Amino acid sequence: xxxxxxxxxxxxxxxxxxxxxxxxxxxxxxxxxxxxxxxxxxxxxxxxxxxxxxxxxxxxxxxxxxxxxxxxxxxxxxxxxxxxxxxxxxxxxxxxxxxxxxxxxxxxxxxxxxxxxxxxxxxxxxxxxxxxxxxxxxxxxxxxxxxxxxxxxxxxxxxxxxxxxxxxxxxxxxxxxxxxxxxxxxxxxxx
Amino acid sequence: xxxxxxxxxxxxxxxxxxxxxxxxxxxxxxxxxxxxxxxxxxxxxxxxxxxxxxxxxxxxxxxxxxxxxxxxxxxxxxxxxxxxxxxxxxxxxxxxxxxxxxxxxxxxxxxxxxxxxxxxxxxxxxxxxxxxxxxxxxxxxxxxxxxxxxxxxxxxxxxxxxxxxxxxxxxxxxxxxxxxxxxxxxxxxxxxxxxxxxxxxxxxxxxxxxxxxxxxxxxxxxxxxxxxxxxxxxxxxxxxxxxx
Numbered sequence: 001x002x003x004x005x006x007x008x009x010x011x012x013x014x015x016x017x018x019x020x021x022x023x024x025x026x027x028x029x030x031x032x033x034x035x036x037x038x039x040x041x042x043x044x045x046x047x048x049x050x051x052x053x054x055x056x057x058x059x060x061x062x063x064x065x066x067x068x069x070x071x072x073x074x075x076x077x078x079x080x081x082x083x084x085x086x087x088x089x090x091x092x093x094x095x096x097x098x099x100x101x102x103x104x105x106x107x108x109x110x111x112x113x114x115x116x117x118x119x120x121x122x123x124x125x126x127x128x129x130x131x132x133x134x135x136x137x138x139x140x141x142x143x144x145x146x147x148x149x150x151x152x153x154x155x156x157x158x159x160x161x162x163x164x165x166x167x168x169x170x171x172x173x174x175x176x177x178x179x180x181x182x183x184x185x186x187x188x189x190x191x
Numbered sequence: 192x193x194x195x196x197x198x199x200x201x202x203x204x205x206x207x208x209x210x211x212x213x214x215x216x217x218x219x220x221x222x223x224x225x226x227x228x229x230x231x232x233x234x235x236x237x238x239x240x241x242x243x244x245x246x247x248x249x250x251x252x253x254x255x256x257x258x259x260x261x262x263x264x265x266x267x268x269x270x271x272x273x274x275x276x277x278x279x280x281x282x283x284x285x286x287x288x289x290x291x292x293x294x295x296x297x298x299x300x301x302x303x304x305x306x307x308x309x310x311x312x313x314x315x316x317x318x319x320x321x322x323x324x325x326x327x328x329x330x331x332x333x334x335x336x337x338x339x340x341x342x343x344x345x346x347x348x349x350x351x352x353x354x355x356x357x358x359x360x361x362x363x364x365x366x367x368x369x370x371x372x373x374x375x376x377x378x379x380x381x382x383x384x385x386x387x388x389x390x391x392x393x394x395x396x397x398x399x400x401x402x403x404x405x406x407x408x409x410x411x412x413x414x415x416x417x418x419x420x421x422x423x424x425x426x427x428x429x430x431x432x433x434x435x
Contacts (some may be wrong), residue, residue: 041288067419115405116411118263125398132371132398133378150395157394 003035003043006116008077011069014055018044018065052076071190095156099163110167118160125153192259193220194386195244195355200253202239202372213239213329214409217253221388223354225382228397229390231406237390239339241408244268244388245278245357249313257355279348281377285340287332287347293339294319294328304351318346322376336367347374349380356380356387362396374399376397 003025010024022040026033044067052073053109056066069077096119102113128150132143157178197219203212214236221227231237242248243255246262255262257273265273280286287296298315319328322342332340341363347354356377362370363380370393378399381387389396397403405413 056304057347111407115407119403119413119415122398126396126400126415129395129398133375148337150398154394161232161392180398 002049002080003039005077005080006071007043007047008073010079011053011067012074012077015066015068018067021067047073067107096159099160103167114160114164114167118157118164121153121157121160121187125150125157128153165173192222193256194223194258195219195388196256197240197244198254198256200240200243200250200255202236202243203251205386213410214243214406216408217411219244219388219411221386221426223386224279224381224384224399225402226378226387226389228379228400228403229406230392230394230397230403232388232392235406236409237392237406239409240361241357241388241390245280245355246274253347271417274306275300276351276359277353278355279353280352281341281344281348281356281361283360283363285332285344285363287340287343289332292329292331293335293343293346296332296343297350300347306351314350315346318350319343322346337363337365338372341365341369341373342376345376345380349385354385356385358389360391360393361389362391362393367395370396408424 006025006028007010007021010021010028014025016038021044022035022037025035025040026151046054048055048067050072052070053067054070056068060066098117099110102108102110126147131146197217200214201212202214203210205211217236217240219227219240220238229237229240239248243250246255246257249263257277262270263271276404287293288299291299294312294315297318298308298311301311301314306314314329316325320323322345324339324342324346326344327339332343335343341361345361348358358377361377365373373408374396376385377389381401389400391397398400402417404411404413
């Protein structure tokens with residue numbers, strides 16, 4: 001999460017104070033990412049140093065000191081919004097490694113391991129979904145954040161379902177099954 | 192007390208070497224007001240569970256009770272009445288009758304049950320209104336969008352005094368926004384006292400349920416624990432808060 005760019009985005013609406021920026025940052029992210037005031041000031045200092053924001057009252061200090069975005073800041077913001085984040089290299093996913101490892105441990109059923117994780121994820125999803133049930137309490141930014149979390153968890157459940165099916169089919173076709181542990185080892189080593 | 196109960200239910204097809212066990216020794220109980228989701232891969236027995244719970248198919252062994260009454264002790268007529276009056280079905284492909292308007296589709300089960308056409312029409316209109324479809328009442332299914340067709344199917348399943356709603360992949364091929372709308376309607380019916388079972392492979396749909404049951408090879412292998420209250424969940428995750 002780029003606090004730097006989020007602050008630029010808030011300043012693009014008009015000049016703001018440090019305290020106001022913290023408040024608006026938290027509400028604009030559905031309060032999922034808390035931010036302390038120290039972080040806000042450090043970030044503002046760096047943005048000012050880089051010429052991306054300017055203070056309206058350079059001599060003033062503290063929470064009431066106002067800032068506005070510069071032209072360079074607007075260009076930086078626009079470039080950041082339109083640049084996709086780096087999603088090319090797969091993260092070292094702990095759950096993937098647990099499932100791959102389960103394949104190699106004698107006496108462990110990989111299907112049971114998968115089910116334990118599946119149930120945990122679905123329980124988490126139930127809890128997020130319950131927050132959606134009462135629409136009256138559900139504002140737009142919070143809805144977007146909850147959706148993002150549900151889709152993230154859902155993609156993991158889908159991977160587990162696919163893995164479960166793939167392993168079941170592999171077990172019925174011995175040649176494929178025998179290559180699975182080697183494949184798992186290669187993947188783990190490469191990462 | 193549970194409204195739907197499956198006790199040690201098994202279902203197999205064929206016999207001898209070709210015998211296939213669709214579900215094995217399955218126990219499930221669903222209370223009034225409660226939404227249970229059944230998850231599992233294709234071939235895990237999800238749809239068989241639903242047709243047996245809905246008295247559309249008989250189990251090979253075990254017992255199904257609806258509102259305390261054993262289905263195996265009912266006559267064909269009793270079961271037909273149960274299907275008309277108590278059970279609502281929602282299918283993946285909606286199963287609306289193409290030659291009838293939305294409101295005629297919804298009021299049909301009531302008319303079949305002996306209600307006058309006029310009264311059935313009124314009840315159908317009320318059910319459609321509740322799902323935000325008043326302005327679509329006189330449209331035919333092919334004049335409705337996929338989301339609207341599914342809402343008509345849900346209205347038909349809960350019209351009158353039905354207490355058991357059974358849904359097979361209720362959001363079908365709908366997008367996630369319409370899928371969510373469908374789940375909100377099913378949940379709203381449950382909060383009014385309906386007992387509902389949905390079968391799905393979609394975790395986002397299942398996560399609307401009070402309890403999720405996992406099937407594998409015709410057996411219940413696991414189920415979720417009752418979720419904590421939203422408030423205590425938020426305490427565990429201090430950041431998000433819907434109340435501001």
